[in-house]
Structures are given as structure tokens and as C-alpha cells.
Amino acid sequence: MKKVSIKTKLVFFGSILMTVSAIILSWYFLTSASNLLRNELIKRGMEITHNLAYTSRDGILTENLFHELDSLIEAAMLNPDIVFVALLNKHGKVLAHTQPKEIGKSTRLNQCTICHGALAHTDPKKMSSVYRELTKKIFLSKDTVCLGEKEETIHFGGAVAISTDKKSLIEEAEGLDTEKPGVIGAVLLGISLKGIHVRTNNILKVSLGIILILVVIGIALSFFFSSRITTPIISLTKTSHAISSGDLGNRVEIKTNDEIGELAVSFNQMAENLKKAMDELSIEKKSLEQKVQKRTQELEEANIELKTRAEELESVNKELDAFTYSASHDLKEPLRGIASFSQFLLEDYADKLDDTGKNYLKRLIASAVRMKTLIDDLLALSRISRIKNPYTSVDSGKLVREAIKGLRAIIDEKGAKIKIDNELPFVFCDEVKIRSVFYNLISNAIKYNDKKCPEIEIGSDGQGADGAVFFVKDNGIGIKEEHFDDIFGIFKRLHGKDEYGGGTGVGLAIVKRVINDHGGKVWVKSTSGEGSMFCFNIPRN
Numbered sequence: 001m002k003k004v005s006i007k008t009k010l011v012f013f014g015s016i017l018m019t020v021s022a023i024i025l026s027w028y029f030l031t032s033a034s035n036l037l038r039n040e041l042i043k044r045g046m047e048i049t050h051n052l053a054y055t056s057r058d059g060i061l062t063e064n065l066f067h068e069l070d071s072l073i074e075a076a077m078l079n080p081d082i083v084f085v086a087l088l089n090k091h092g093k094v095l096a097h098t099q100p101k102e103i104g105k106s107t108r109l110n111q112c113t114i115c116h117g118a119l120a121h122t123d124p125k126k127m128s129s130v131y132r133e134l135t136k137k138i139f140l141s142k143d144t145v146c147l148g149e150k151e152e153t154i155h156f157g158g159a160v161a162i163s164t165d166k167k168s169l170i171e172e173a174e175g176l177d178t179e180k181p182g183v184i185g186a187v188l189l190g191i192s193l194k195g196i197h198v199r200t201n202n203i204l205k206v207s208l209g210i211i212l213i214l215v216v217i218g219i220a221l222s223f224f225f226s227s228r229i230t231t232p233i234i235s236l237t238k239t240s241h242a243i244s245s246g247d248l249g250n251r252v253e254i255k256t257n258d259e260i261g262e263l264a265v266s267f268n269q270m271a272e273n274l275k276k277a278m279d280e281l282s283i284e285k286k287s288l289e290q291k292v293q294k295r296t297q298e299l300e301e302a303n304i305e306l307k308t309r310a311e312e313l314e315s316v317n318k319e320l321d322a323f324t325y326s327a328s329h330d331l332k333e334p335l336r337g338i339a340s341f342s343q344f345l346l347e348d349y350a351d352k353l354d355d356t357g358k359n360y361l362k363r364l365i366a367s368a369v370r371m372k373t374l375i376d377d378l379l380a381l382s383r384i385s386r387i388k389n390p391y392t393s394v395d396s397g398k399l400v401r402e403a404i405k406g407l408r409a410i411i412d413e414k415g416a417k418i419k420i421d422n423e424l425p426f427v428f429c430d431e432v433k434i435r436s437v438f439y440n441l442i443s444n445a446i447k448y449n450d451k452k453c454p455e456i457e458i459g460s461d462g463q464g465a466d467g468a469v470f471f472v473k474d475n476g477i478g479i480k481e482e483h484f485d486d487i488f489g490i491f492k493r494l495h496g497k498d499e500y501g502g503g504t505g506v507g508l509a510i511v512k513r514v515i516n517d518h519g520g521k522v523w524v525k526s527t528s529g530e531g532s533m534f535c536f537n538i539p540r541n
């Protein structure tokens, strides 16, 4: 919808109101003036007729013998508003007239053509009553009568009487007895309405001018007052726009003693409160920002510290790995010597040694063998971080099958049942190391199982947010919850060195290191006596 301002509306309604008021006032003024002028004219007509009736008595009595009536008519016709004048005797004979051809016509007043002309609308029978009325009027008020209006002319009639005898005059009037002395004739007069029309037209023109001026004044006043009303509202609107766009210091400059003034005061109060609240908020925000900045700085410092520590740790680990590798490597040679020479002693000097000596030598050889196994496992562990194979996308099912192939002998020996999920995913990894992960977990699942028929299941939950998640589940001896973390430590075993086929306790440490190197995690769920489930994930990248 098109936007129309309050000012436009006020000016529009103000102008309409002024125009309508001006028209009504002018109409009233015009009508009143017209009526006034008309009454004036009638009054004047009456006076003239009355004067004529009075001054024409002698002329009528002498039947215009000395043309006195003509002089009267001439004098009367000097008035430009008079259209005609007729003077008649009591028998209706026209003694003098503005139109000379009418003179001498003998007719009764009630049959007079002039009267007919004046009262054409009236029933001829009523003519007598007009005549009677004329006589009555003269006697009662010494006045004439207005006969009506025709063709822009008002007609007046007046009786010419000489008697002052009221009784005879009334009788004459009542009984229409024209033979009785008293009424001797009549005056008929016509006055033009044109003068009134001209003046009324002039008044109309003036009125139209006044209407125009009033309308112009009305529009100007509407403009003035609407400006006075709308200027504060516009100022209020502008200020509210400025405040809503962030300039909270803006205030309304209105000092009027009306509702808009009150509104402005309330508005300014509201803006003040808003500014206060915003200032408080801003201070709060600043302090919060400072706190966050401080914490961020602390965190950054802690991160740098952590990074430095991690780098130090990595370098120490590397050194340790290097040391483990070289120490293990270097230890292997003398160990091999100890084992070989002990074996030689046992074989070549068997007859010179008693049983205790032989027993000691056998235990020495066994310890050397075990130490070699330990060193080999340690070397295998240190190799995990040292050797970096390229990552490829591999079918994890294939890796599982290859691991099982390497464990075929123990599987057959234990009569274990292995179930592999059909839909094992492809993973992006170091396939040699992930194969060793499956190998270690499946080997443990078979090893730590006292059931007649060990059951092992290898599966995956498919690709998720954490990449591919795998599990190796068994129905073996299970692990107590308190050992869930320990078992991933190096050389950590929960059993005697010869129990469950023996071992060095390096297998799960290798698994953890491989999975960590791949960015994943390994964890265990288990119930002692019922079985365990080892899980790990390999992230997508």
C-alpha cells in the first residue's frame, strides 16, 4: 500500500473542511442577501404604489382631465426598476398607462387585462376577492398589496380611496358595491426583478472569490498546523531511526506542552536507559574479551610448552629407540656366544661334569634362549617406529586371512573356529603393520582360551566418523577390568612365563604403537571367564 504521510492527510482533510464550510457559508449568505433584497424591493414597491394611490386621487376624480395622471406616471417611470404603471377608475377604465394603447379601455378591475396579466395563474372568479382585499388593506393598514410575480416582474396593486368612513368602506369591500362612494379607482404597478438578479449575481461572484480565498487560506492554515503537529513526530521518528542504527546519544528536541511533548520526554528517558544498559554491556563485554584474550594467551603458552615437551619426548623416545635397537643388537652377539659355548660345554665336557653342573649349564642355555627371544621382541617393537612403509588402500579382509594363514598350525592344534565378517572395509594404512595387529590379536584370542572349542570372530562396524572400527572377539578366559590398561604395556603379562604357551608381553604393546601411529585407538571390553573383545579404529586419512 502506498505510504501517505500524516501531513498530507491533515492538509487534505483541512482543505476539504474549509472548502465545504466556505460553500455552506456562501450559500447561506447568498440566500439571505437575495431574500433581503427581495423584501426591500417589495417594501419599496408597496411604498411607490401607496404614494401613487394617494397622489392620483384628484386625477382619477377628474378622469385625468388635466393630464395630471400622465405627469404622475412620467415621474414614476424615472425609477429604472418600474416596468409599468396603470391608473384606473373604479369601473375599471384605464385612465393613464405607460403603454398609451391601453388608455381608454373600459373594463372592470376584476376583468382588467393588466390584472389578468399579473394574476394569470389565479381563477378569474377570485378576482373580486382581490379587489375586496385591496379595499380592505387600504382601510385597515393604509397599505397596498403585492399581487404576485410574473416574467421577472413583481406586481403591486393599490386602491385609490377618498372616504375615511370605515363602515362604508368595509361594506363596499364586503359587498363589492362599487357604486358606493369611497373607492374611486386603482393603481397597478410592476417592478422588475432584474436589479435583484444583477445584485445577486454580483454577490455570487464576490462569494466565489471569498470561497477561493478561504480555500487558499484553509490550505495554508492546514499546512501551517499540520507542520506544527507533524514536525515533532518527524523529529521523533528520525531520532528513533538514529537510535535503532546505533547512535544512542541522539535525543529528541521537542519542547511542547502537549501529549507529543510528554512522549518526547518518555522517549528520551527510554533512550537514556538504553544507553546506560548498552554502556554496562559494553564494559562487561570488554572485560570478558580481556579475560578470553588472557585465557587464549595462557592456552597458547601452554600449547607451546606442550609442543616443546612433546618434541623433547619424541627426541628422547627416538634416542631410547635407537639405544634399544643398538643395545639389543649389540647384546645379541655375546648372548649367542654364551649360548653356543654353554652348549659346547654340555656336549664336549659332559663326562667331566656332574649332574648339578650339567643342570646349571642347561638352565644357562634356557635363560640365554629366553633372553634372545626378549631381545628379538624388543627389536621388533623398536622397528615399528623406525621403519615407515608406504600407506595404501587395502582390503582389511585380505589382511585378516593372511594373518590366519600364519596361525594355521596353532588354530588346528587348538581346534579353534574362526568367523570372519563378509563385509570388512578397505582401509588406508601400512598393510604390513596392520596385518601384524590382526596377527597378535587373533594369536592372543586362541592362546588365552581354555574352552574345548575356542570361537573367534573378526568383524567391523564399517566406516563411521572415526573411520573403520574393527573387533576381535573370543570366548576365552577374559580379563579383569583393573588390567584393561596394563596389558598394553611392554613386557606386561598377567600369567606365569610358561602359562598359556608363554610369551614376552610385547604383542599388545606392538598393537598399541601401530594403531597410535595410524592416528587410531585400541581398547578392550572383557568379562573374566567369559571372553574378551579387542577393538581398534583406523581413521580415514
Ligand SMILES: Nc1ncnc2c1ncn2[C@@H]1O[C@H](COP(=O)(O)OP(=O)(O)OP(=O)(O)O)[C@@H](O)[C@H]1O
Binding pocket: 377, 440, 444, 445, 448, 474, 476, 477, 478, 479, 487, 492, 493, 494, 495, 502, 503, 504, 505, 506, 507, 508, 509, 532
Ligand atoms: N584375548 C585375551 N584373553 C585374555 N587375556 C589376554 C588376551 N590377550 C592378552 N591377554 C593378556 O595380556 C597379556 C599381554 O599380552 P601380550 O600379547 O602383550 O603378551 P603375550 O601374549 O604374553 O606375549 P607375546 O604376545 O609377546 O608373545 C597376556 O599375557 C595375557 O595375560
Ligand SMILES: [Mg+2]
Binding pocket: 440, 443, 444, 503, 506, 507, 508
Ligand atoms: Mg601375545
